Amino acid sequence: MQEVSLDGPVSADQALLWRDDSLLLLDQRRLPRDEVFIVCRDARATADAIRTMVVRGAPAIGIAAAYGVVLAARDRYARDPQGWRGALEEDLQLLAAARPTAVNLLWAIARLRTVIGDLGGGDPAPRLLDEALAIHRQDRADNLRMGDFGAGLITGRSAVITHCNTGGLATGGWGTALGVIRAAYSQGKIERVYADETRPWLQGARLTAWELVRDGIPVELMADSAAAARMAAGGVSWVIVGADRIAANGDVANKIGTYGLAVAARHHGVKFMVAAPTSTIDPATLDGAAIPIEQRPAEEVLQCAGQPIAAAGAGVWNPVFDVTPATLVDAIVTELGIIERPDADKIAHHLAKV
Ligand code: MRU
Numbered sequence: 001m002q003e004v005s006l007d008g009p010v011s012a013d014q015a016l017l018w019r020d021d022s023l024l025l026l027d028q029r030r031l032p033r034d035e036v037f038i039v040c041r042d043a044r045a046t047a048d049a050i051r052t053m054v055v056r057g058a059p060a061i062g063i064a065a066a067y068g069v070v071l072a073a074r075d076r077y078a079r080d081p082q083g084w085r086g087a088l089e090e091d092l093q094l095l096a097a098a099r100p101t102a103v104n105l106l107w108a109i110a111r112l113r114t115v116i117g118d119l120g121g122g123d124p125a126p127r128l129l130d131e132a133l134a135i136h137r138q139d140r141a142d143n144l145r146m147g148d149f150g151a152g153l154i155t156g157r158s159a160v161i162t163h164c165n166t167g168g169l170a171t172g173g174w175g176t177a178l179g180v181i182r183a184a185y186s187q188g189k190i191e192r193v194y195a196d197e198t199r200p201w202l203q204g205a206r207l208t209a210w211e212l213v214r215d216g217i218p219v220e221l222m223a224d225s226a227a228a229a230r231m232a233a234g235g236v237s238w239v240i241v242g243a244d245r246i247a248a249n250g251d252v253a254n255k256i257g258t259y260g261l262a263v264a265a266r267h268h269g270v271k272f273m274v275a276a277p278t279s280t281i282d283p284a285t286l287d288g289a290a291i292p293i294e295q296r297p298a299e300e301v302l303q304c305a306g307q308p309i310a311a312a313g314a315g316v317w318n319p320v321f322d323v324t325p326a327t328l329v330d331a332i333v334t335e336l337g338i339i340e341r342p343d344a345d346k347i348a349h350h351l352a353k354v
Contacts, residue, residue: 001040001049003036003037003039004036004037004039005037010035012167012169012175012210012211013140014168015028016055016172017037018133022040022071023067024038024039024040025037025038025040025049025055026054028053028054028056029053029054031206032206040067040071042071043068043069043071043075044091046067046068046098047097047098049064050065050098051098051099056165056203057170057171058105058242058243058244058280059139059143059171059176059277060172061099061102061104063108063132063135063139063172065095065096065098065105066108066109066112066132066136067132068095069088069095069109069132070112070125070128070129072092072095073116073125074125076088077123088116092113096109100294101253101320102244103280104277111131112131112132115128115131139277140174141335142278143172143176143179144183145335146176146180146277146334147175147180147183147275149333149337150183150273150331151180151184151189153271153331153333154184154190154237154238155189157190158191158238159191159193159194159235159236160184160190160193160239161193161195161196161238162177162181162194162208162240162241163227163255163258163261164196164208164242164254164255165203165207165211166178166179166208166241166275167211168211169207170207175211177241177274178212179275180275181240192218192219193208193212193219194220194227195220196224196261197221198224198257199257200300201320203255224257224260228267228268231265231267231268236268237270238271239271239272239273240273240275241258241273241275242255243275243280244280245280246347247282247286247288247291248281248285248344249287250329250332250343250346250347251287251324252288253288253322253323254324255320255321256319256320256321256322257322258321259322265328266328271330272328272329272331273329273330274332275332275334276334277334278350278354281334283348283351293319293320293322296320297318298315300318302314326341326342326343329341336353
């Protein structure tokens with residue numbers, strides 16, 4: 001894969017760039033040490049980048065896949081201006097299979113499929129690029145809206161806990177849960193952020209801390225296992241997380257460890273907020289049990305930063321997401337408003353606004 005660097009420092013809102021007819025993805029595996037972009041020129045490279053975590057975070061995965069469809073259509077049309085639609089199907093399947101849990105991936109591909117269905121003759125790439133750019137822009141705008149909604153739920157001034165990375169790096173910009181945190185901090189409502197380091201990929205330590213330190217928002221990292229003790233110590237009002245898929249009954253799939261945070265939060269009287277765009281709600285998935293949970297390679301747990309850390313011969317269970325039941329969620333915050341104490345009726349009512 002070709003790598004490029006920008007002239008100056010990279011901002012968290014530049015995780016995905018469309019430049020010179022190619023998709024540039026900030027290689028999040030190498031942050032915070034290196035600010036290097038991987039160049040994707042076709043669907044296969046884009047799918048590989050999604051699968052190998054160059055780009056990650058549900059909304060960002062969806063945006064990357066949208067650009068991947070543009071690259072695929074350009075390629076297929078150049079090779080066969082008449083029969084490109086049939087050949088493109090293979091690329092759409094490849095992109096859709098890159099990661100299984102984040103429903104934004106399927107949502108974005110479905111949006112481009114609709115555009116493809118409406119296209120007449122000629123090169124499909126310009127029209128598809130317009131749609132991918134619109135998805136990208138819209139995601140950032142939606143995050144700003146949900147940031148304001150979420151900040152409105154926070155009263156007083158306190159600390160919050162967050163998990164994984166849900167910032168500009170994981171989205172089209174600004175962030176979901178981190179967008180709420182940014183908005184609430186700017187309103188003087190957040191004293192500090194406790195960020196779980198988020199084993200095994202360390203999205204909290206490497207990415208969330210990178211974003212918050214750059215913003216000047218006080219952040220303290222903690223081992224994931226420290227979160228319950230931190231709640232017991234007091235001073236934390238909310239746990240604020242993102243989501244990879246929200247089922248029709250309000251159950252939430254998010255980074256492994258989220259469920260434990262929700263259980264601990266309820267025990268300690270700490271509120272639990274999920275911030276996600278409406279595209280993360282999947283009405284076709286009835287409940288959390290129906291959400292496909294991605295299992296990743298054993299090496300991710302057996303190693304840390306590429307170094308073996310485990311006793312040889314140990315087995316590994318490595319689901320990278322878990323499901324938090326709706327009953328443990330105080331609020332789902334979207335760009336269209338807040339769903340308090342979510343259930344199937346409230347989710348259906350919310351989706352009727354779309
Ligand atoms: O495995 P990852 O890094 O893609 O997991 C990301 C998360 O779990 C995020 O919390 C979720 O995608 C929401 S990002 C706005």
